[in-house]
Amino acid sequence: MREIIKIRLGASDCLMRPTFAAYGDIETRLGPLRPLYTQILTGSGTLAALACIVTVGMRQTDQGDGRQVDEQKVAKMIFEAGPWSDDVIIPIGEYLAALGWTPEQKGKIEAEAERLAKATPSA
DSSP states (O other), rough: OOEEEEEEEETEEEOOOOOOHHHHHHHHHHHOOHHHHHHHHOOOOOHHHEEEEEHHHHHTTTTTTTSSSHHHHHHHHHHOOOOOOHHHHHHHEEEHHHHHHOOHHHHHHHHHHHHHHHHHHHO
């Protein structure tokens, strides 16, 4: 089993478990994980995408067992926490990485994302 990722949203610690089912759900809803990972880490993703990723991850844990995790509520929690703060972006990036890549592959992708972030002019 892969490592559970924790993200702090307001006063709540939300747990996200990387699973095969989560991989498929996120990919079906948002497209391939590698470009999504890069979008999130470079700040060009959307609040809806962030909420989708966190909600799908939470549904794979005991937090999601037996009850529906409300994606709109998660989006509001992310908004209140600051969608592009390191406290939000880093755990979501770690979660996406845990879904799809070995540590070696993750290192290459992180280097690519860093290169793209440096090449993208700041707004």
